[in-house]
Amino acid sequence: MxxxxxxxxxxxxxxxxxxxxxxxxxxxxxxxxxxxxxxxxxxxxxxxxxxxxxxxxxxxxxxxxxxxxxxxxxxxxxxxxxxxxxxxxxxxxxxxxxxxxxxxxxxxxxxxxxxxxxxxxxxxxxxxxxxxxxxxxxxxxxxxxxxxxxxxxxxxxxxxxxxxxxxxxxxxxxxxxxxxxxxxxxxxxxxxxxxxxxxxxxxxxxxxxxxxxxxxxxxxxxxxxxxxxxxxxxxxxxxxxxxxxxxxxxxxxxxxxxxxxxxxxSSVNPVIVLPGALQARGVTVAKELAGSVVLGCGQFCTNPGLIIGIRSAEFSEFVAGLADAIGAQPAQTMLNAGTLRSYANGVAQLKGHAKVSHLAGNEQAGNQAQPQLFKADVSMLLEGDHLLQEEVFGPTSIVVEVADSAELTRALQSMHGQLTATLIAEREDLSAFRDLLPLLEVKAGRVLLNGYPTGVEVCDSMVHGGPYPATSDARGxxxxxxxxxRFLRPVCYQNYPDEVLPEALQNANPLGIQRLVDGVHSRDALN
Amino acid sequence: MxxxxxxxxxxxxxxxxxxxxxxxxxxxxxxxxxxxxxxxxxxxxxxxxxxxxxxxxxxxxxxxxxxxxxxxxxxxxxxxxxxxxxxxxxxxxxxxxxxxxxxxxxxxxxxxxxxxxxxxxxxxxxxxxxxxxxxxxxxxxxxxxxxxxxxxxxxxxxxxxxxxxxxxxxxxxxxxxxxxxxxxxxxxxxxxxxxxxxxxxxxxxxxxxxxxxxxxxxxxxxxxxxxxxxxxxxxxxxxxxxxxxxxxxxxxxxxxxxxxxxxxxSSVNPVIVLPGALQARGVTVAKELAGSVVLGCGQFCTNPGLIIGIRSAEFSEFVAGLADAIGAQPAQTMLNAGTLRSYANGVAQLKGHAKVSHLAGNEQAGNQAQPQLFKADVSMLLEGDHLLQEEVFGPTSIVVEVADSAELTRALQSMHGQLTATLIAEREDLSAFRDLLPLLEVKAGRVLLNGYPTGVEVCDSMVHGGPYPATSDARGxxxxxxxxxRFLRPVCYQNYPDEVLPEALQNANPLGIQRLVDGVHSRDALN
CATH class of the missing domain: 3.40.605.10 (Aldehyde Dehydrogenase; Chain A, domain 1)
Known part of the structure; x- marks a missing residue:
């Protein structure tokens, strides 16, 4: 000990x-x-x-x-x-x-x-x-x-x-x-x-x-x-x-x-599954997506909480496969009793909603979280129902079926800010649904193609942020x-002699850093 | 017309x-x-x-x-x-x-x-x-x-x-x-x-x-x-x-x-006049500073509203010169009646304060602003009196005399955030008062040496900002x-094929811009 x-x-x-x-x-x-x-x-x-x-x-x-x-x-x-x-x-x-x-x-x-x-x-x-x-x-x-x-x-x-x-x-x-x-x-x-x-x-x-x-x-x-x-x-x-x-x-x-x-x-991290991808690899996507939903007991900020597709036989088949995969997942212990209580509340609210149907998952009871899959009517998104906009923290996701490409656009436009938005798409989907890309980047800090939002790389290019309520300030x-x-602010020195300037700004550039000098990037020392 | x-x-x-x-x-x-x-x-x-x-x-x-x-x-x-x-x-x-x-x-x-x-x-x-x-x-x-x-x-x-x-x-x-x-x-x-x-x-x-x-x-x-x-x-x-x-x-x-x-x-833009500078060029500084105080009828965000010096015969002489110079300035028309009303109120508040004495300026009356110079007791700064922390918008400035270098530091520490802070100093002042520099940059967005804060250059290096209440967000x-x-936010693209990426991020670097590629700055195209 x-x-x-x-x-x-x-x-x-x-x-x-x-x-x-x-x-x-x-x-x-x-x-x-x-x-x-x-x-x-x-x-x-x-x-x-x-x-x-x-x-x-x-x-x-x-x-x-x-x-x-x-x-x-x-x-x-x-x-x-x-x-x-x-x-x-x-x-x-x-x-x-x-x-x-x-x-x-x-x-x-x-x-x-x-x-x-x-x-x-x-x-x-x-x-x-x-x-x-x-x-x-x-x-x-x-x-x-x-x-x-x-x-x-x-x-x-x-x-x-x-x-x-x-x-x-x-x-x-x-x-x-x-x-x-x-x-x-x-x-x-x-x-x-x-x-x-x-x-x-x-x-x-x-x-x-x-x-x-x-x-x-x-x-x-x-x-x-x-x-x-x-x-x-x-x-x-x-x-x-x-x-x-x-x-x-x-x-x-x-x-x-x-x-x-x-x-x-709070982010529900929408995943949009497009027709070409469904046709090419719907079965695989269902399995992979189920894995992302239950990973770490769904306790990720980037957990995929909303899965959107266009009505079709392929989409129905995909949803069935997803339901099977999620139904087969074991219960997991959550981080603490409070988290489990919130999860159980969130699941109960979904179950109790007239426009939500339950697709898979054991009864939520006991001291572990049961993975769940729900399906919600698209009108809930279009009418701004908070149940679809607020994260249920845990191994749960909600499927939304839209009638067509126009309704898909309206559904995405109605969404609040997100940490991530994901497209599962083949090349032909990208041309057919090209207008979705600029829409998604307005809604999210990170947009993914053919990946799953769980797993956040720590690197220069990562953005783990996004418009409210994903974060309180989308600029971070x-x-x-x-x-x-986020924790820096600019200071300007006017007419300071070289020896009292911070090293980063001294003529000789003792730190050897890149600087913007008279509008041009340079690592040179100045005269 | x-x-x-x-x-x-x-x-x-x-x-x-x-x-x-x-x-x-x-x-x-x-x-x-x-x-x-x-x-x-x-x-x-x-x-x-x-x-x-x-x-x-x-x-x-x-x-x-x-x-x-x-x-x-x-x-x-x-x-x-x-x-x-x-x-x-x-x-x-x-x-x-x-x-x-x-x-x-x-x-x-x-x-x-x-x-x-x-x-x-x-x-x-x-x-x-x-x-x-x-x-x-x-x-x-x-x-x-x-x-x-x-x-x-x-x-x-x-x-x-x-x-x-x-x-x-x-x-x-x-x-x-x-x-x-x-x-x-x-x-x-x-x-x-x-x-x-x-x-x-x-x-x-x-x-x-x-x-x-x-x-x-x-x-x-x-x-x-x-x-x-x-x-x-x-x-x-x-x-x-x-x-x-x-x-x-x-x-x-x-x-x-x-x-x-x-x-x-709101910023009062303190100007600190150090002993060496007073000795070397007190008369000139008084004239120049008076010019900065009344420039544009004092209607600048960076108008020097507070002038601080260490008690000495030279400082008294300097203040007398400053009072003469400001007393000799003509009245000017302000931007509008509301601005003049605020100015008259501000001047009246200063005149009515027990710890403030009036050094120069005609009676504020009529439809123009009369330039004014006041002197306030340093205790007002040390005790956080709002009169010395809030800008009187117009051709007015306030002199504060401190006992010594330690009191100068305390006075500056007690100040709120500023757009600018200015040191009038000779080379020997800079060594003797070296500790002031890091203190000033914590208080202001722009720190000036031997200049006057009015006049804001539009360039890459300018900061017209600063800690509250100078601005609401010192990071801008x-x-x-x-x-x-201030008006940009980051977006991350994960696994996007080249042709759907924004030009700025495409492999060929068609915009020819500098990018941070795998941690290294480069303008090169990628394979």
């Missing part, structure tokens, strides 16, 4: 002045694990935010190499978390060991990728417009711009990715990369996991000489609200429910100083290197 | 079903000009937003060359607005003809600069991660990302820049460049000017074959609120007061689908080419 204190992480110390205790639970049995976590007091939340604010001036001005070394040290520490750690995460989340091992690699890989971004230096967005002293009617001063971290960032981890979207997940990695200290609110679903990962981060911070307060973590209920309202906090990263995310957005917008919130919330992504830009 | 209809611009038509009339006023005399403007009805506001939404799919998918040609045609049309137009703007705003001529060039130059950005193509942010089919444990699909316009943008023009921050100003230019149709709310202070410029935009749109609805303009009071709440609007650009900007932010945040608002609001700028990024 791992030794855990259950205390909050504040400015390099462990503090627990509070009296409210929380227990970590075994996700499969529901029994309490032998770990107790002490809820941060309001004073401790304040101290955590202040610690982050105190670290900010030092941390943001460290060289990118130092910051990169910190991220790489975190990656090494995470990789070193062993089998006992994996076993603990499995107990808290009911996710299988192979998945946790994969997620561990993904989490450390993500840190290393951001270290690479720091060394590459394009995140600086360095721009230089040199002085034009002889310009008429007025001279132009020397003007140089780059991007700095916005300040301390509050991060709320997700239940469904205890590593990759949690303590040292993508939001934390991108904030730290941007030069922003972090206050992390540990998710109640995996507090022991959070403590182990926070320890790894703190070890890395100590090894690489980071300022105390660069990373802080608090436990408890209601502490997140205090955190988001704290004047030192300058931005928020969140992954979770629409209700929770929207509440944070509303709080942040109502502050004396409003701050941006990047909340990744919470996966991939572009995520760093 | 110019012939104006006073009707709203909706989807390429002129509509005026309403009955509420507004008159344009001569800013100097207050008399009504012979132009009547018909307030848009709620139906017309809806129609304008719908027209923009209808234009969006076509407009955003036009080639960048087409969009650039549109912007350049607008620039040509604006340049062609003649002396009668300049005379009209002068009557509506009381600004001198030379200023309006300069602003006309700036406005057309801004359009041409965004056309250049479109042709350069870096705004696309093109990123490509090629497929790795043999990767273990899982293959990587082909992933490509670029930026698209967010959708229709509502723009609110500023009173103080009837051209450069108005109908065809920076917000409109950057939104149109991003591929976003615009609905512009004409400012009540220069409706006739707005109509002439809108005509220029429409002529350009017709000449270059843009979709109807690419640019719309509405007149009237209260119509802006309907516009910001309209579901078709996806972002807002605003320049104006803190109260007005914050109200729009709150409305936008409370929508069923919240949208981003880029509001440029409303001047300079980075402004386009």
């Amino acid at each position: 791992l030794s855990l204190t259950g205390h909050n992480y504040i400015g390099g110390e462990r503090r627990a002045a509070g009296t409210v205790e929380h227990k970590s639970l075994d996700a499969s049995s529901g029994e309490a694990l032998p770990y107790t976590f002490i809820q941060a007091t309001p004073e401790e939340v304040d101290a955590a935010a202040q610690a982050a604010a105190a670290a900010y001036p030092t941390y943001r001005n460290l060289s990118v190499v130092r910051r990169a070394e910190f991220l790489e040290a975190i990656a090494d520490e995470i990789d070193a978390l062993g089998d006992d750690f994996v076993a603990l995460v499995c107990r808290e989340t009911a996710l299988p060991a192979a998945r946790i091992q994969g997620e561990r690699s993904r989490t450390s890989g993500q840190m290393r990728l951001f270290a690479k971004v720091l060394r590459r230096g394009d995140f600086y967005g360095a721009r230089i417009d040199r002085a034009l002293p002889d310009r008429q009617p007025l001279p132009r001063p020397d003007l140089r711009q780059y991007q700095i971290g916005v300040g301390p960032v509050a991060v709320f981890g997700a239940s469904n990715f205890p590593l990759a979207f949690s303590t040292a997940g993508g939001d934390t990695a991108s904030a730290l990369a941007a030069g922003c200290p972090v206050v992390f609110k540990a998710h109640s679903g995996h507090m022991a996991t959070a403590e182990c990962v926070a320890d790894a981060v703190i070890r890395a911070a100590e090894k690489t000489g980071m300022p105390k307060g660069v990373f802080n973590m608090i436990f408890g209920g209601g502490v997140g609200e205090i955190l988001v309202k704290h004047p030192a906090i300058q931005a928020v990263g969140f992954t979770g429910s629409l209700k929770g995310g929207r509440a944070l957005c509303d709080m942040a917008a109502a502050r004396p100083q409003p701050i941006p919130v990047f909340a990744e919330m 992504t919470s996966v991939g290197t572009l995520a760093i830009h | 110019l012939s104006l209809t006073g009707h709203n611009y909706i989807g390429g038509e002129r509509r005026a079903a309403g009955t509420v009339e507004h008159k344009s006023l001569d800013a100097s005399s207050g008399e009504a000009l012979p132009y009547t403007f018909i307030q848009a009805t709620p139906e017309e506001v809806d129609a304008a937003a719908q027209a923009a939404a209808a234009a969006y799919p076509t407009y955003r998918n036009l080639s960048v060359v087409r969009r650039a040609e549109f912007l350049e045609a607008i620039a040509d049309e604006i340049d062609a607005l003649g002396d009668d137009f300049v005379a009209l703007v002068c009557r509506e705003t009381a600004l001198p003809a030379a200023r309006i001529q300069g602003e006309r060039s700036r406005t057309s130059g801004q359009m041409r600069l965004f056309a250049k950005v479109l042709r350069r193509g870096d705004f696309y942010g093109a990123r490509i991660d090629r497929a790795l089919p043999d990767r273990q444990p899982l293959p990587r699909p082909d992933l490509r990302q670029y930026q698209i316009g967010v959708g229709p943008v509502a723009v609110f023009g500023a009173s103080n820049f009837p051209l450069a921050f108005s109908t065809a100003g920076g917000d409109t230019a950057s939104a149109l460049a991003a591929g976003c149709p615009v609905v512009f709310k004409a400012h009540s202070g220069h409706m006739a000017t707005a109509e002439c410029v809108a005509d220029a935009v429409i002529r350009a749109a017709e000449k270059t074959g843009m979709p109807k609805g690419v640019f719309n303009m509405i007149f009237g009071g209260g119509v802006g609120e309907i516009l910001v709440k309209h579901p078709a609007i996806q972002a807002v650009g605003f320049t104006g007061s803190l109260k007005g900007g914050r109200a729009l932010c709150d409305m936008a945040a409370a929508r069923p689908q919240p949208i981003p608002v880029f509001a440029e609001m 700028t409303s001047v300079g080419t980075l402004a386009i990024h």
Whole structure:
């Protein structure tokens, strides 16, 4: 058994002045694990935010190499978390060991990728417009711009990715990369996991000489609200429910100083199966799609929750195959009792709706989630019924049959914003339905052809974002290197002598980065 | 006299079903000009937003060359607005003809600069991660990302820049460049000017074959609120007061689908005069600074409203010189009666405050603004008195004397967010006060050395933004080419065949733009 204190992480110390205790639970049995976590007091939340604010001036001005070394040290520490750690995460989340091992690699890989971004230096967005002293009617001063971290960032981890979207997940990695200290609110679903990962981060911070307060973590209920309202906090990263995310957005917008919130919330991730593909490989698609629906007990933000096709014998056959495949899937344990309760509620709401029919799945009962397939009348989409627009988190999907291509377009137009939209299509479908492509990219952050939306690659090109309610701000992504830009803001230096400019903007270009100089990209030193 | 209809611009038509009339006023005399403007009805506001939404799919998918040609045609049309137009703007705003001529060039130059950005193509942010089919444990699909316009943008023009921050100003230019149709709310202070410029935009749109609805303009009071709440609007650009900007932010945040608002609001633009500079050139600085305070009747967002120095004989002498210089400045006519009323209120509040003393300026009375200089006790800054944090829009500045370097730091730390912060310093000051530099860049969007903040260059490196309340979102700028990024969002294409990808992401790189390919910047075509 791992030794855990259950205390909050504040400015390099462990503090627990509070009296409210929380227990970590075994996700499969529901029994309490032998770990107790002490809820941060309001004073401790304040101290955590202040610690982050105190670290900010030092941390943001460290060289990118130092910051990169910190991220790489975190990656090494995470990789070193062993089998006992994996076993603990499995107990808290009911996710299988192979998945946790994969997620561990993904989490450390993500840190290393951001270290690479720091060394590459394009995140600086360095721009230089040199002085034009002889310009008429007025001279132009020397003007140089780059991007700095916005300040301390509050991060709320997700239940469904205890590593990759949690303590040292993508939001934390991108904030730290941007030069922003972090206050992390540990998710109640995996507090022991959070403590182990926070320890790894703190070890890395100590090894690489980071300022105390660069990373802080608090436990408890209601502490997140205090955190988001704290004047030192300058931005928020969140992954979770629409209700929770929207509440944070509303709080942040109502502050004396409003701050941006990047909340990744709710997406049904439509999959459109086109006629040519149905004809060519309907049977295979049904099997693969069923696999995507139940993968990880359907507990992915990009789980395909809506499957749309045009009425035909082939589509009916495909739906039958899909129903068979989903009906044959075993029940799975969900992340926690609350998640299962929400899932059961969502399934019951679908079952109770007059325009929804049940196609496959055992009765939802007991302590596991039964995979389900439903069919809903297209009028529900066209009339904006919220049941088809809001994610049922778990192994469930809904089939919608449209009459023809025109109704397909109307159905897609009626959809809210999505993380992903997928076309299953043959080449002839792409010409016949070419108008769908521009429509889908307006609705989603990521559009896929002949793939399944589960599985989000961590790379430069990924967008894990999209129009509301998929996220609160479609201009961000919470996966991939572009995520760093959520926590950066531009600063312009006018008429600064070379020696007081940041290195990224000095004439000699000591960092060797690409810059936009008088409108032209260049890595050259300037005279 | 110019012939104006006073009707709203909706989807390429002129509509005026309403009955509420507004008159344009001569800013100097207050008399009504012979132009009547018909307030848009709620139906017309809806129609304008719908027209923009209808234009969006076509407009955003036009080639960048087409969009650039549109912007350049607008620039040509604006340049062609003649002396009668300049005379009209002068009557509506009381600004001198030379200023309006300069602003006309700036406005057309801004359009041409965004056309250049479109042709350069870096705004696309093109990123490509090629497929790795043999990767273990899982293959990587082909992933490509670029930026698209967010959708229709509502723009609110500023009173103080009837051209450069108005109908065809920076917000409109950057939104149109991003591929976003615009609905512009004409400012009540220069409706006739707005109509002439809108005509220029429409002529350009017709000449270059843009979709109807690419640019719309509405007149009237209260119509802006309907516009910001309209579901078709996806972002807002605003320049104006803190109260007005914050109200729009709150409305936008409370929508069923919240949208981003880029509001440029309130900044006192501190100027810190350091000892070495005082000694070397205190007399000159006092004269130059006085010129910056009264320039354009102080009606600049970047007007230096706060002047800070360390107690010394030299500083006292400098303040005396500044008081003489400001006391010698003539009264000037403001943009409109409301602006003068606000100015008189602001001056009266300062005069009435126990901790503020009046250093120079004639009694504020009559129909012009009298330049004023005040001195405030540093405790007002340290204790967060709002009088020193909120802009008095007009030719007024406030001197604050600090005891020493430590108090200077505390005073600056207590300041809210700013558009600009300026150091007047000699080389020896920069070493002695080196710690000020990182502090200033945390407080402001632009930091200046030995210059004056009035005068905002339109270029790649400019930041006209800053932490709240300078703007509602420090990550944006409303001047300079980075402004386009406020209205863009990323989209990722997974596994798209080359021929259906946008040109910016196709293998052959037909646009010849720079892209981030597998982590490396390149203009090469791919195999």
